[in-house]
Amino acid sequence: MSCFHLENVSYRYDKSPVLHGIDLRLEPGEILGLFGHNGAGKTTCIKLILGLMTPNQGSVSVLGGHAGDPQVSQHIGYLPENVMFYPQLTGREILTHFARLKGASLQQVPRLLEQVGLGDAMNARTKTYSKGMRQRLGLAQALLGEPKLLMLDEPTVGLDPVATADLYRLLRDLRDGGTGIVLCSHVLPGVEPYIDRAAILTNGALKAAGDLAALRRQANMPVTLSLDPANSISALEKVIDRASSNSGLILRTDSGRLQVDVQPREKMTLLNAVMASGEVADISIHQPSLEDIYVHFIGSGGLAHRGGSK
Ligand SMILES: Nc1ncnc2c1ncn2[C@@H]1O[C@H](COP(=O)(O)OP(=O)(O)OP(=O)(O)O)[C@@H](O)[C@H]1O
Numbered sequence: 001m002s003c004f005h006l007e008n009v010s011y012r013y014d015k016s017p018v019l020h021g022i023d024l025r026l027e028p029g030e031i032l033g034l035f036g037h038n039g040a041g042k043t044t045c046i047k048l049i050l051g052l053m054t055p056n057q058g059s060v061s062v063l064g065g066h067a068g069d070p071q072v073s074q075h076i077g078y079l080p081e082n083v084m085f086y087p088q089l090t091g092r093e094i095l096t097h098f099a100r101l102k103g104a105s106l107q108q109v110p111r112l113l114e115q116v117g118l119g120d121a122m123n124a125r126t127k128t129y130s131k132g133m134r135q136r137l138g139l140a141q142a143l144l145g146e147p148k149l150l151m152l153d154e155p156t157v158g159l160d161p162v163a164t165a166d167l168y169r170l171l172r173d174l175r176d177g178g179t180g181i182v183l184c185s186h187v188l189p190g191v192e193p194y195i196d197r198a199a200i201l202t203n204g205a206l207k208a209a210g211d212l213a214a215l216r217r218q219a220n221m222p223v224t225l226s227l228d229p230a231n232s233i234s235a236l237e238k239v240i241d242r243a244s245s246n247s248g249l250i251l252r253t254d255s256g257r258l259q260v261d262v263q264p265r266e267k268m269t270l271l272n273a274v275m276a277s278g279e280v281a282d283i284s285i286h287q288p289s290l291e292d293i294y295v296h297f298i299g300s301g302g303l304a305h306r307g308g309s310k
Pocket residue numbers: 013014016018036037038039040041042043044045308309310
């Protein structure tokens with residue numbers, strides 16, 4: 001049973017189309033990064049999965065049932081992008097209130113507050129909380145009732161680097177316990193090791209989805225080889241020129257290395273040639289990062305998209 005399945009989903013607010021033919025699925029025990037520029041449609045996808053809206057076209061199934069069905073919703077945890085709490089209540093009072101609303105065990109409340117690092121602050125009013133502390137309380141709220149599907153919109157906003165690493169470790173533990181997790185984020189650096197798959201949305205359309213290896217194949221972006229010459233840099237350059245019929249950019253760096261951009265399909269030919277030549281002392285290989293892939297799919301329009309698609 002999938003955590004959710006969007007099939008050919010389109011959605012429009014009033015007259016403005018926002019999502020076009022989205023096909024996306026999340027399985028239990030998987031972390032999906034949902035990435036896209038401002039206004040790409042990430043939050044709209046989440047609202048459809050929560051059942052807050054229904055698609056104009058296509059279907060949304062969640063945990064084997066219908067989005068918005070209370071039997072389904074009680075197994076979903078959601079952290080919205082901007083969390084707000086009653087300032088006069090303590091963290092513990094707020095979480096207890098949400099636990100009652102969700103029908104979750106009240107015994108979970110202190111344990112969850114400890115888990116998100118608010119053990120010492122649980123009896124302080126939330127008006128005294130920092131932004132990061134409010135974010136942690138929001139996360140504890142999302143974890144109430146041991147959800148099977150957890151959706152987090154910009155969960156690392158306001159968290160310092162240590163808290164961010166703690167959050168990702170916590171998400172991994174939940175994933176290993178079978179929870180399906182969606183992570184919407186603009187903060188790509190650092191997220192790569194913690195997600196199983198990424199989905200990239202642009203202007204309401206799914207540009208690419210898959211694990212990093214599949215996205216790299218789809219993007220077909222050059223791999224950068226960084227080579228230390230064994231003898232002279234010009235001798236190494238000649239080897240590369242001879243080996244690669246269509247070698248990309250070759251740069252001499254200030255540190256006396258050669259940097260070569262090569263298409264993935266030509267990588268092994270070039271590596272074999274430089275290894276056999278005896279002209280290379282050391283090699284490092286830089287694959288495109290998640291950030292590189294994101295920029296590739298979003299395209300140069302990325303900056304233009306910021307602030308909304310219309
Ligand atoms: N209630 C609404 N009424 C009309 N248009 C809306 C409404 N909510 C969102 N939109 C529009 O839908 C599009 C997608 O918005 P959405 O919030 O899903 O994007 P997002 O990817 O989550 O963006 P961000 O990263 O900025 O939060 C945007 O163009 C936005 O202006």
